[in-house]
Amino acid sequence: MASxxxxxxGGLITAFTRLxxxxxxxxxxxxxxxxxxxxxxxxAAAYADLKAAFGSRFDEKERARIVxxxxxxxxxxxxEMLYFPQLxxxxxxxxxxxxxxxxxxxLVKEKKAAVLLTAHFGNWEVLQIIGTLDGQPIHVxxxxxxxxxxxxxxxxxxxxxxxFTISRGxxxxxxxxxxxxxQFVGLLGDQDAGKYEGRIERLFGRKTTVPSGPFELAAxxxxxxxxxxxxxxxxxxxxVFIEEPAEGDAMRRYLDLxxxxxxxxxxxxxxxxxxxxxxxxxxxxxxSDGKPGHVKQSEAVAARFQxxxxxxxxxxxxxxxxxxxxxxxxxxxxxxxxVFSIFLIPFAQGRxxxxxxxxxxxxxxxxxxxxxxxxxxxxxxxxxxxxxxxxECRAKSIVLMKPSFPFxxxxxxxxxxxxxxxxxxxxxxxxxxxxxxxSGREKLAEAAKPFVAAMxxxxxxxxxxxxxxxxxxxxxxxxxxxxxxxxxxxxSERMGNYLVTTSRRTxxxxxxxxxxxxxxxxGCQQLVVASEDPRSEVVPGMMHLAxxxxxxxxSISMISEAVASxxxxxxxxxxxxxxxxxxxxxxELLLEKSxxxxxxxxxxxxxxxxxxxxxxxALAREQDEALVKKLEAIx
Numbered sequence: 054m055a056s057x058x059x060x061x062x063g064g065l066i067t068a069f070t071r072l073x074x075x076x077x078x079x080x081x082x083x084x085x086x087x088x089x090x091x092x093x094x095x096x097a098a099a100y101a102d103l104k105a106a107f108g109s110r111f112d113e114k115e116r117a118r119i120v121x122x123x124x125x126x127x128x129x130x131x132x133e134m135l136y137f138p139q140l141x142x143x144x145x146x147x148x149x150x151x152x153x154x155x156x157x158x159x160l161v162k163e164k165k166a167a168v169l170l171t172a173h174f175g176n177w178e179v180l181q182i183i184g185t186l187d188g189q190p191i192h193v194x195x196x197x198x199x200x201x202x203x204x205x206x207x208x209x210x211x212x213x214x215x216x217f218t219i220s221r222g223x224x225x226x227x228x229x230x231x232x233x234x235x236q237f238v239g240l241l242g243d244q245d246a247g248k249y250e251g252r253i254e255r256l257f258g259r260k261t262t263v264p265s266g267p268f269e270l271a272a273x274x275x276x277x278x279x280x281x282x283x284x285x286x287x288x289x290x291x292x293v294f295i296e297e298p299a300e301g302d303a304m305r306r307y308l309d310l311x312x313x314x315x316x317x318x319x320x321x322x323x324x325x326x327x328x329x330x331x332x333x334x335x336x337x338x339x340x341s342d343g344k345p346g347h348v349k350q351s352e353a354v355a356a357r358f359q360x361x362x363x364x365x366x367x368x369x370x371x372x373x374x375x376x377x378x379x380x381x382x383x384x385x386x387x388x389x390x391x392v393f394s395i396f397l398i399p400f401a402q403g404r405x406x407x408x409x410x411x412x413x414x415x416x417x418x419x420x421x422x423x424x425x426x427x428x429x430x431x432x433x434x435x436x437x438x439x440x441x442x443x444x445e446c447r448a449k450s451i452v453l454m455k456p457s458f459p460f461x462x463x464x465x466x467x468x469x470x471x472x473x474x475x476x477x478x479x480x481x482x483x484x485x486x487x488x489x490x491x492s493g494r495e496k497l498a499e500a501a502k503p504f505v506a507a508m509x510x511x512x513x514x515x516x517x518x519x520x521x522x523x524x525x526x527x528x529x530x531x532x533x534x535x536x537x538x539x540x541x542x543x544x545s546e547r548m549g550n551y552l553v554t555t556s557r558r559t560x561x562x563x564x565x566x567x568x569x570x571x572x573x574x575x576g577c578q579q580l581v582v583a584s585e586d587p588r589s590e591v592v593p594g595m596m597h598l599a600x601x602x603x604x605x606x607x608s609i610s611m612i613s614e615a616v617a618s619x620x621x622x623x624x625x626x627x628x629x630x631x632x633x634x635x636x637x638x639x640x641e642l643l644l645e646k647s648x649x650x651x652x653x654x655x656x657x658x659x660x661x662x663x664x665x666x667x668x669x670x671a672l673a674r675e676q677d678e679a680l681v682k683k684l685e686a687i688x
Contacts (some may be wrong), residue, residue: 057251066135069135070136070138070139074136074289075288075289075359075545077132077135077136078109078129078132078133078288078289080132081128081129081130081131081132081133082125082126082128082129083125083128083656084128084131084132085124085126085127085129086121086123086124086125086128086129088124088127088128089120089121089124092124095325096120096124096325097325097402097447098324098447099120099123099323099324099325100120100396100402101402101405101424101445101446101447101448102322102324102325102328102329102351103116103119103319103324104116104424104445104446105121105257105259105329105424105446106257106258106315107257107316107319107407108422108424109422112421113403113404113405113406113421114360116403117403119319119320120320120324120325122320123319123320123321123322123324124405126285126320126321129176129285129286129289129321130176130177130178130285133176133178133179133289134176134210135210137178137182137210138210139513140182145182145216148289148290148291149179149183149292149293149294150290150291150293151295151553152292152293152294152295153294153295153296154293154295156209156279156295156296156297156298157183157279157281157295158235158278160277161189164235165276165277166231166232166234166235166236166237166238166274166275166276166277167237167238167276167277167278167279168231168232168237168238168240168270168271168276168277168278168279169191169237169238169240169279169281170183170240170242170267170268170278170279170281170299170307171239171240171241171242171278171280171281171282171283171499171686172241172242172243172311172314172322172323173241173243173244173322173323173326174231174243174282174283174284174311174314174315174318174321174322174486175282175283175284175285175291175318176283176285176291177241177283178210178247179283179291180238180239180281180282180283180293181193181239182410183293189236189237190217190236190237190685191237191238192219192227192228192231192236192237192238193217193218193219193239193240193436194218194219194225194228194238194239194240194241209609213215216499217231218318219659220225225266225270228270229270229273229274232270232271232274232276233274238276240266240270240324242263242265242267242268242304242307243311243322243323243328244264244323244326244328245261245262245263245327245328245329245330245331245382246262246263246264246265246331247262247331247442248262248364248365249261249329249365249366249367250264250265251263251264251265251266251345252265252304253333253367253369253475254304254305254308255308255334256308256312256329257312257315257491258326258334259332259334259336260332260333260334260369260371261328261329261331261332261333261334262331263304263308263322265304265320268303268304271303277298278298278299278300278303278307279295279296279299280296280297280306280307280310281293281294281295281296281405282294282296282298282310283315284314284318284321285321290677294314296310298327310485328373331364331365332372332426333364333367333369333370333371334372334373334426335370335371335372335426335427335688336372336373336374336375336424336425336426337355337358337372337374337375337425337426337427337428337429338374338375338376338377338423338425338427338428338429338442339351339352339355339374339375339376339377339430340375340377340379340428340429340430340435340438340442340653341376341377341378341379342379342430342431342432342434342435343378343379343380344432346407346431346610347430347431347432347453348376348431348469349490349491350431350453350454350489350490350610351376351429351430351431351453351489352376352490353489353490354429354451354453354469354489354680354684355372355374355429356413356491356496357489357677357680357681357684358370358372358427358684359372360681361681361684361685361688364688375406375423375425377416377419377420377423378416378613379412379420379435379438380412380413380415380416380418381411381412381413381416381434382411382412382413385410386410386411386412387434389411389606390411390412390438391434391435391437391457393407393411394437394438394440394441395437397441397442398437398440398441398443399498401440401441401442401444401445402444402447403445404443405420405421405441405442405445406421408420408421408441409443410668413432417625420438420442423442424446424448425442425446426446426448426449427449427450427451427466427498428442428443428446428448428449429450429451429452429453430452430453431452431453431454432453432454433454433455433456433457436452436456436457436460437460439451439452440460440463443466447469449466449687450465450466450467451465451466451467451468451469452465452467452468452469452479453469453488453489454469454470454471454474455470455471455474455478455482456468456479458477460476460479461477461479462477462478462479463479464479464480465479465527466687467483467484467683467684467687468481468482468483468667469482469485469489469680470482470483470484471484471485471486471488471609471639472485472486472639472642473485473635473636473638473639473642474635475635480645483680483683485676485680486610486642486643486646486648486672487613487616487617487672487673487676487678488610488613488614489617489680490504490613490614490617490618493594496593497593497594497596497597498597500589500590500593500594500597501590501593501594501596501597501598502590503588503590504588504590504591504593504594504595504597504598505594505597508578508579508598510550510611511598513549513550514549514550514552514578514598514599515545515548515549515550515551515580515599515601516541516544516545516548516549516550516551516552516599516600516601516603516661517551517552517553517554517595517596517598517599517601517602517603518537518541518551518552518553518603519554519556519595519602519603519604519605519611519615520534520553520556520559520563520605521556521558521559521594521604521605521606521607521608521611522553522555522556522557522558522559522560522607523558523560524607526631526632526633526636527606527607527632529559529560529563529605529627530627531560531562531563531566531582533627533653533654534563534566534567534627535566536654536655537603537627537654538553538567538570538574538577538627539659540654540657540658541576541577541657541673542574542575542577542664543577543658544576544661545575545576545577546576548661548665550575550576550577550578551577551578551599552577552578552579552580552581552595552598552599553567553577553579553580553581554580554581554582554583554591555567555581555582555583555584556583556608556611557583557584558607559583564582564584567580567582568580568582581595592614596615596618597619599620600620600621601620601621601622601623601624601664601665602618602620602621602623602660603622603623603625603652603657604622604623604624604625605624605625605627606624606625606626606627606632606636606640607632608640610637612624612639612640612643612649615675616643616648616649616670616672616673617650618673618678619669619670619674620669621664621667621669621670621672622648622649622650623649623650623651623652623657623660623661623664624640624649624650624651624652625650625652625653625657626653627653627654643672646670646672647670647672648670648672648673649670650664
């Protein structure tokens with residue numbers, strides 16, 4: 054059955070090659086154009102890789118044009134190969150323009166073994182038959198194809214012009230034998246080497262695996278490593294470039310040459326072949342809505358990537374991170390984009406020019422040029438944009454907080470949703486008790502350095518107080534704050550000094566009271582009024598210095614950040630009104646995990662005395678480890 058199928062296929066090829074060569078090549082180009090429209094996934098991968106490699110060098114239209122020409126080029130490559138059996142030597146010479154051919158001829162005359170190293174570039178299939186020009190057949194390593202019929206066809210076509218095809222595996226011995234017999238071997242070195250093999254090198258700025266076989270083969274046998282590239286031209290003509298033999302760091306030399314040729318003729322390289330499937334460079338882009346809290350949460354997730362130091366057991370991971378501030382033209386433009394994006398997201402790739410209608414010009418221009426492996430955003434206003442950019446770059450999407458309708462039904466690579474949120478969730482949402490924070494001990498210590506340097510007796514500090522302020526559901530009274538300060542003065546004689554900071558929402562009357570009393574407070578080593586002292590190191594500095602953090606109950610993010618620091622946390626109940634249900638659920642969940650304790654002005658002293666001997670909570674560490682494992686899984 055297989056034999057009949059092969060004969061039938063051979064007959065079809067014979068019938069096709071009766072066409073004039075120029076007509077057949079045009080048909081191959083047309084077939085490639087059809088494939089461009091039919092093979093959507095391969096087309097999308099090629100577009101994304103092209104953008105990742107060249108960034109803003111090409112705009113959307115130019116990228117699409119290059120990818121289409123790339124598919125047309127592959128169609129011509131296939132047709133030219135079908136004509137190998139009837140190709141005459143004089144016809145081949147007419148179609149080839151040789152550059153530095155003397156480098157090749159010298160090796161032939163000197164009877165030296167050589168590894169002819171090329172890439173899936175131009176018509177690399179033509180390059181492997183150039184040995185017929187000097188009577189020096191080339192041994193070619195052939196990767197087994199999934200379809201045995203296709204594998205046999207390729208082998209027959211390649212051998213029809215004098216090449217010798219060798220299969221992988223045990224066939225490598227034949228390559229070594231050929232080199233020791235001063236023959237030429239043709240190898241491709243531009244595809245990835247998989248998870249565990251090859252050497253990790255940079256290609257177009259990203260660390261990836263590169264096959265080390267050609268280089269090891271040359272070193273083992275003493276063969277010359279000769280880079281060669283072929284550039285396809287019109288009407289089936291080609292330019293063959295023989296480069297200087299690669300010495301020293303031969304792999305780096307080869308990759309530099311490859312980048313140079315691909316940069317000059319981008320449509321002729323094999324894009325869309327999952328070249329960076331195994332990459333040790335993961336580029337992160339944080340989308341910022343201008344809200345410091347949201348940006349800090351996104352930065353915290355980006356920082357967790359740094360804890361994944363290896364991949365497939367191989368070290369060297371790197372995470373270049375860029376933050377892009379996103380500005381809509383207006384609130385109404387933001388709302389309109391949320392609706393428009395529902396229709397744009399499935400077809401976003403190559404259509405980001407539409408963003409100019411919704412975003413400020415600087416933002417729209419930056420969004421069209423940016424490329425990443427992960428897009429990270431916090432807040433519902435950026436979720437639609439995150440999805441559009443992920444589709445554009447074939448990147449992964451990470452969102453923090455529960456997306457608003459209808460985006461809460463979309464699938465994300467990672468959706469970190471607070472456990473206290475209710476309602477429909479994204480599929481497989483990662484529920485978190487704490488808001489992602491940079492409050493790990495090592496981060497706090499680094500951020501605290503400027504703050505600690507300004508302290509006179511930092512070693513005496515044991516307590517840090519973070520006062521919030523008025524919200525729609527929260528009122529803080531002066532009387533309750535006075536009572537808290539009185540208790541802190543009392544316990545500081547035994548437990549140590551304390552620090553106090555306010556927020557921008559703290560009522561003016563409370564701020565005035567604290568400023569007036571500061572000079573008479575013996576235990577208060579420092580008072581920081583947020584509206585007067587905006588230093589970013591204040592909060593992490595206080596968290597770093599204190600053993601116990603005292604936080605008012607009005608701010609979910611501040612409570613979460615305090616718990617994430619790994620310190621003991623007391624939440625002050627000072628409200629004169631009932632907190633929202635979501636807020637209460639958040640605190641209750643943390644109480645269940647023993648991550649904090651509640652106190653009021655009346656029992657604060659007793660709570661602090663009991664807490665002093667309590668064990669450090671483990672919730673922050675456990676959640677951090679779970680998040681890192683999740684990131685490892687999606688890398």
